[in-house]
Amino acid sequence: MNFKSKFVKLTAAAALTLTGVAATNSVKPAAHVQAASQVVKVNYVPGYGIAVWSNYEGGHTTGQYLQHGSSYKVIKTVKDSQGNTWYDLGLNQWIMAKYTVSANTAVSQAASTATTNATSQAQAVINIAKQQIGKPYVWGAAGPSSFDCSGLTSYAFSKGAGKNIGRTTYTQLNAGKRVSVSQLQPGDLVFWGNYHVGIYLGNNQYIHAPQPGQNVTVASISSYFYPSYGVRVF
Template sequence: MNIKSNFVKVTAAAALTMTGVATVNAVKPNATTAKVQAATTKVKINYVLGYGVNIWTKSNHGHFTGQRAAHGTTWTVIGQATDKKGRSWYQVGQHQWILAQYTVQANSPKAKRVVKKTSNVNNVVKKNNKAKAKKSVQATGDASAVVTLASAQLGKAYAWGASGEDSFDCSGLTSYVYSKAAGVKLGRTTYAQVKQGTTVSMSNLQPGDLLFWGSASAPYHVGIYVGNNQYIHAATPGQGVIKQTLSSYFYPSVAKRVLN
């Protein structure tokens, strides 16, 4: 009788463990994870309204999983690590890591101020309206070549770490286009590219300017402004290289002019 009882307990425990694994694999945070993990730390994503941070396969030299942890969502931390650059990472699932710098402790006063809904973006909307009201500037010289070549990449695939000619990630696309069209050598990553050129106002954009999203010093995404309030970028694995209109729900944090 005792053997049968113990067998039932072990079976139930195994079933709970398998349920936890399935939850960890899901991209949406789920409280069930806490039941099967010893960790109790919870963090809230504090990034960009209407967007989220990339989820990587590991903390050191990992690959982008194609999934993102949405701004304002809460995640259970099941592991921590520091990469070779000294950056802190949180493990939030099986083969799922996020940069700690884009989070706040879920029970902290700062977490209460993290805006999750995109309706509270009045300041961003005002900036966007100013940009729309400004007369469109026509591309000339090298800028025209950049816009033309960027447009020729529309529809191509997104692949992490790729820089052409059949697929790109965001910084791979910009480095490819500026090198081929204007002879400008950009750094390979968004972190390197944002340090190049001259910072320009979002209300004074010109075709050929680089647009960055995220931290002004360590952005996670980059695109090419092509005029008429539009930009081209290698968006996601599901979207590939696309052209979009600047929106208050996904507004750049900084713009750089690398063409003379």
């Protein structure tokens, strides 16, 4: 499985450099916010980046990714309702603190084996799910010609990673660690209450079997139909 397929490959132009002790953000902070002196470096996976979010609580990904090893000035620091620390880079650009280190700390040079394995399994699940796009929703169906929402997720995890997550939303919501919507990673299950489930693809998108009369499709997370939480299986 190609480990690189899960992440967005960043170009050299996206990287920012640290000169002396002063860092320059990709977008200047809003004028009414006083810049802090703290500078952090992205510490994720060499060659890849972390998502920028529109808010630290209930936000969405902006489509921008910050490259591993690049440096940014932190405007302010907050904690969300789950206790996660977030950094404000200015103009509604937020990143999770856990993916950074201080400016004078060396970043990782290689991905861990555990991260690589989880990434490969998640991508395999996504690949199987995408192969079902266009197949009709049928209540109670679990493939291969038709699906309901939990039938699709069950099929994708079973065929893609040999993982039994249960057949219904009621069992699948206990198939792993619960995470907030802002923490979603590709391959996570994404839930609306306990009645609907899909698979998060990254970049604010998910794949699901919507409802009778519709087919398996890719959709974008929106405020109109906002998920309740995610479940990380790997």
